[in-house]
Amino acid sequence: MLSIKNLKASVEGKQILNGLNLEIKAGEVHAIMGPNGSGKSTLAAVLAGREDFTVEGGEVTFDGKNILELAPEERAAEGLFLAFQYPIEIPGVSNINFLKTAINEVREYKGLEKMTAKDFLKRLKEKKELVELKDGLANRSVNEGFSGGEKKRNEIFQMAMLEPKLAILDETDSGLDIDALRIVANGVNRLKTKDNATIVITHYQRLLDYIVPDFVHVLYQGKIVKTGGKELALELEEKGYDWLTKNEKELA
Amino acid sequence: MDVVSMDKKELFLEQFRVSEGVHGVSKSAELALLELPFPNTREEYWKYTRLTKIQNGNFLLDENPSFEPILTEFGDAFTFNCVNGFFEDSDVKLPIGVQSKVIEEIRDPLVEYQYEFFSALNTAYFTSGIRIKLEPKMKLDKPILINFVSTGNAIQAQPRLEIVLGEGASAAVIINFQNQNATEHITNVVSEMKVSKNASLQVHQLQQSGDDNYLINTTEVLQKRDSKFSIHTMSLEGKILRNNLNIAVDGQNCETRLNGVYLVSGTQHVDNHTYVDHKKPNCNSSENYKGIIDDKATAVFNGKVMVQPDAQKINAFQSNQNILLSDDATINSKPELEIYADDVQCSHGSTTGQLDEEALFYLRSRGVSEKSAKKMLIRAFVFDVLEEIELEVFKYHVEGLVEEKFGV
Structure with a gap:
């Protein structure tokens, strides 16, 4: 589904990704872990199409399409979704109108008719329940006055509404208490099918107790330095990153 | 007088003079015009608005405009149409307690024409005007709609409007500036609004006079005690669009609200000058203007709140926010407070940014x-x-x- 080959990217002249390779197939959950500054959020931003980042080399294909040439909205229409680490507040833009526009513009991109009001409301009700979003929140302005937990829940709610093929969760666990974490993880698990995939970017193993990955990758200095199964996350929790990165440091 | 010896101001004024002469207040305004210079950017009041194009314009009077039916989106209203500065004979059925009258002669004007060129110009040579008066306690169930329509090439229009609300009366007014294929057209309008004790007036202005045309729009308001006044000014079209809004709050327990939105693009120029004069204690005023400026357009906001000595317990809030959509867009924003009382709560602020x-x-x-x-x-x-x-x-x-x- 997603194939990243030798991806190099920089921000403000500083190279962050140094030849990253990653293959993701439908039905898989991948966790990307790594110390601060290793390039985890940069990877998420580059995939979503944030303009402050410059791709210096390599390629990213999503279902065979080169997505690096696409605008952020086109990537979304192709089925890519980024849950932000810091979802921003947009006063005056209603959550619901925004989602209605997003869904319909994605449908237009795919050559489909607009969704009927009835179908939209049905989906809205279903997905609100799925992520246990409080009734008022969907009707408010995007994230305005939401608590940290509510903002993250709103990210998963939007993901549920948009039904992406590949979701990238960027530090979705940061700032969540254990109950909120469980609700968010539960939402993600229930949205999982054999046709979609998830990338979970996280600092801590904690989230992976709830969202169980098929693969765990360690990102360090802009490259994946180790890949393993879910037990790798436990090992990292126990030993930290030093034992993995020592070798890289010596090489450098 | 020989044309060569006339200066530019004289040439400009010549286009507006009326052959039969003027009398009373109009005569004093005519005399004031002789003393007042043509507005220029050396004066603080016109610092950011250059009027050379208006000064050099050749404007004609259209004494017999054709009154085509005017379509608006405002639904059922008591409608008055004014085309190229001339009010159409009205056949509107007003309820008992509301009168409309043609202004033959200006009496007790609110506008301080002695100090301002365009107010003096209108006061001296207004093309036509109406006065709408609500008796005490009269409440209208439909808005009053005034359509100021511009049509034709290089026409000058100087309409005058007076709205008087008796004690406890209430009304909503829409002032709709509309363009029908006009070019190089100037409208210089003066509106005066008297809001008596306990009365409530809501004014809504929509400015779509066409991007080839000029609008100078002066609104003078007098509020008496326990009254409410609100005005919403939406500026969308106009080559040069200048709003002078002056509100004298001359009574206790008044509420005053000034809202504005200006959306300009191309080479448009919009200038909002507002002045709220708190003369008496225990009043609230709130002002919120927002602008979006694109391309090479320019906007000016100058809002002043005055709190006179002894006007204690005034709450005055003022805000102007702007978004510039292009590198060539300009905003000159100047919120001002002048306070001579010591027990007041006033705040003001201005921001400019991008999306x-x-x-x-x-x-x-x-x-x-x-x-x-x-x-x-x-x-x-x-x-x-x-x-x-x-x-x-x-x-x-x-x-x-x-x-x-x-x-x-």
């Missing part, structure tokens, strides 16, 4: 096109100003226009 890039990316990353995302953010920016419009038919119409203006 939030982070918000734009967030919306786009969900599949919303750049165009729609911009539209959403622009709408969101002016949302709180539009939200305060109580007259729904006006609010909905303006909301649609905001989307249209930047929805291309």
